[in-house]
Amino acid sequence: MKDIPRATVRRLARYLQGLDEVASLTVSSNDIANAVGVSAAQVRRDLSYLGHQGIRGVGYETDHLRSTLRRELGLLENVGVAIVGAGHLGQALAGYGGFDERGFTISGLYDVDPRKVGNVVHGYPIKHLDRLSDDARARRFAIAIIATPAEAAPEVLRRLAEAGVRSVLNFAPAALRPPSSVEVRNVDLSTELQILSFYRGRQSNGAG
Amino acid sequence: MKDIPRATVRRLARYLQGLDEVASLTVSSNDIANAVGVSAAQVRRDLSYLGHQGIRGVGYETDHLRSTLRRELGLLENVGVAIVGAGHLGQALAGYGGFDERGFTISGLYDVDPRKVGNVVHGYPIKHLDRLSDDARARRFAIAIIATPAEAAPEVLRRLAEAGVRSVLNFAPAALRPPSSVEVRNVDLSTELQILSFYRGRQSNGAG
């Protein structure tokens, strides 16, 4: 089976979410395309990387497609996620909603503030940061979200990497230099705003 | 002057931030490449879209490059940003830090909760959502960040679009269908986690 293009992986996640709103037994590439805002040809091409999933003249069987996408994304069973940093951002992330139904389970929040440790936020316990490494080694989570201040981010990443965590989503506005064993995805507010700023005044669209 | 590729625009914002850490008078494409994690050839190609900026045998003059990037990104003077939704996420965004130095000024937060309206968060006033349209029409901000619950997002977008706002950064986990006049960039937690999940176990990297 050929490698799935990076651009396709990103859209597969969107298709999976688009299917949430679908009640009918089957969906056509056109339905999906309209739901998530890409071309129908794009949807068919993307899904073709997963093998023959559709029925000609009909479309895709909704349930079957959903589980194929989940399997392909490694979400057959829920994946544990740790949130590091229990400030406003960390708490907002914990309350984001729909974690479980999207295939994730928050294993816990971590902070260094003794006034926070022990509290429960949105049903999740705040643990002391010193327990992060042990919990990682015990495989209580597979993905970590860094929601600390920028200064703390490199040290948190170091601990995570050392404890064998290989997937990190970084919200701290810090340029992290991960070892090659760790995949870091950065969500950077000012980068996003700067991109929007560039296109301000230009007519073109930007479905990034 | 040729059009700047989308992929390049995204990186220009990163280069600008990378320059923050540079103290020396000049930087080479290699220096920048190492700072932000792309290839040196990529940096040179990207910067070449801005015209001849460098000095052969030396590199780029740091200050000059910084202001060229700022100009190109439309950040010569600070851009007003409204944060819609003053829950944990909105408050976290307001406290993100470095807004001003990155070229943005928060013009205000908006919420519907009467207990929040009138409060000041991180130095920014929370206004009632009903004032959003007027403030937009008065051009108090050019970019809006949606940090509301998913249910509220479509209506907020509608109001923003109607009031002439053309750039929106959406943090709500909702599939927005903007009119073509509005550029929406989505930051979706579960999409990011699902992408990380896909690459978990695979060796390859993924600098999105």
Place this chain on the structure above:
DNA sequence: CTCTGTGAAACACTTCACAGCG
């Protein structure tokens, strides 16, 4: 001799358009 700027080649991704299955 170093480091930029850039043709040309390579690679990645998207769209077109249609054969063929159900």
Place this chain on the structure above:
DNA sequence: CGCTGTGAAGTGTTTCACAGAG
């Protein structure tokens, strides 16, 4: 007939490799 799956063409992006400026 409708809708998938996919060659082939088109477009966008990255890398190579080197001429040439300082």
